[in-house]
Amino acid sequence: MVRLVGDVVDFEPGQSVAVTVPSSPHLPRRYSPALPPSRDGKYEFHIRAIPAGWVSGVIVNDTREGDIWTIDDPAGDLRVDDTDDDIVMVAGGTGLAPMRALLLDLARRPRPPRVHLFVGGRSPRDLYAADMLSLIARTADWLTVIPVVEKMTDPMYRDEYFDAAETRRLQTAPDTGFGAGDYLQGRVGEVVARRGPYLSQRVLVCGSPAMSAFTLRALTTTGTPVANIRHG
Structure with a gap:
């Protein structure tokens, strides 16, 4: 689990975003925030290291307090409509x-x-x-x-x-x-x-x-x- 605080990114609950980390600046990966959008720019990501997963392994093992991530490009249609009961x-x-x-x-x-x-x-x-x-x-x-x-x-x-x-x-x-x-x-x-x-x-x-x-x-x-x- 990685928790971040930063600028507000406009996304919808259930969507994924493109994530770029300092150790892999040219290999963005898509992850879905585990928290809905917040006005104070809080984010939480659940990431599992997988075999041969260059970026996931780096994030799990090498992420440190103070790292700056880039988060953008929200996408996806995993949502609940107002009429869904x-x-x-x-x-x-x-x-x-x-x-x-x-x-x-x-x-x-x-x-x-x-x-x-x-x-x-x-x-x-x-x-x-x-x-x-x-x-x-x-x-x-x-x-x-x-x-x-x-x-x-x-x-x-x-x-x-x-x-x-x-x-x-x-x-x-x-x-x-x-x-x-x-x-x-x-x-x-x-x-x-x-x-x-x-x-x-x-x-x-x-x-x-x-x-x-x-x-x-x-x-x-x-x-x-x-x-x-x-x-x-």
């Missing part, structure tokens, strides 16, 4: 970031729409923001969070980022997160599609290209109209 969100990995921005924006409405958020990962520790999601769901009676994992047990190898986050969670908010009985097993796209079709709901999908393509195919194959789906 029943929303299905499907997030894989850091695809949760724009969904979080949308949820926080929806919470400002006098009457937020009903939202079911399916968040997927390979194993429970892949759901990196489980504590945040459980806290939001507790305070928002219009939101239901459904965690989905492909395997019910975590891999044997250690993950230093998860270990650090888990230590902080246990120290500051030990009663947050999901219990073993909260998870559904399977690929998140399959799990969501099995509960469809979504004939009147707005469906928002965001994750890796492979996850998004699989989920879109699963949804449309089971009868959800293409016009009801937006993806980031």
Whole structure:
């Protein structure tokens, strides 16, 4: 997670922006802010280092206080219309970031729409923001969070980022997160599609290209109209 304060960039919740960091000035990457726009120029990005990911690895390992990022070129159609009253969100990995921005924006409405958020990962520790999601769901009676994992047990190898986050969670908010009985097993796209079709709901999908393509195919194959789906 990276938090920034700077000039105000005009974007909509759910959109992505082009991000350029000092260590890779000629390799902009697109990321979705995890906070809705704020008048005081606050931003939050959820970035995971991936194998052979030059920019993501540099950001995760080398970002320091005082670095100056360039943020511009907002784009994307991952949004909730004023007339949408029943929303299905499907997030894989850091695809949760724009969904979080949308949820926080929806919470400002006098009457937020009903939202079911399916968040997927390979194993429970892949759901990196489980504590945040459980806290939001507790305070928002219009939101239901459904965690989905492909395997019910975590891999044997250690993950230093998860270990650090888990230590902080246990120290500051030990009663947050999901219990073993909260998870559904399977690929998140399959799990969501099995509960469809979504004939009147707005469906928002965001994750890796492979996850998004699989989920879109699963949804449309089971009868959800293409016009009801937006993806980031």
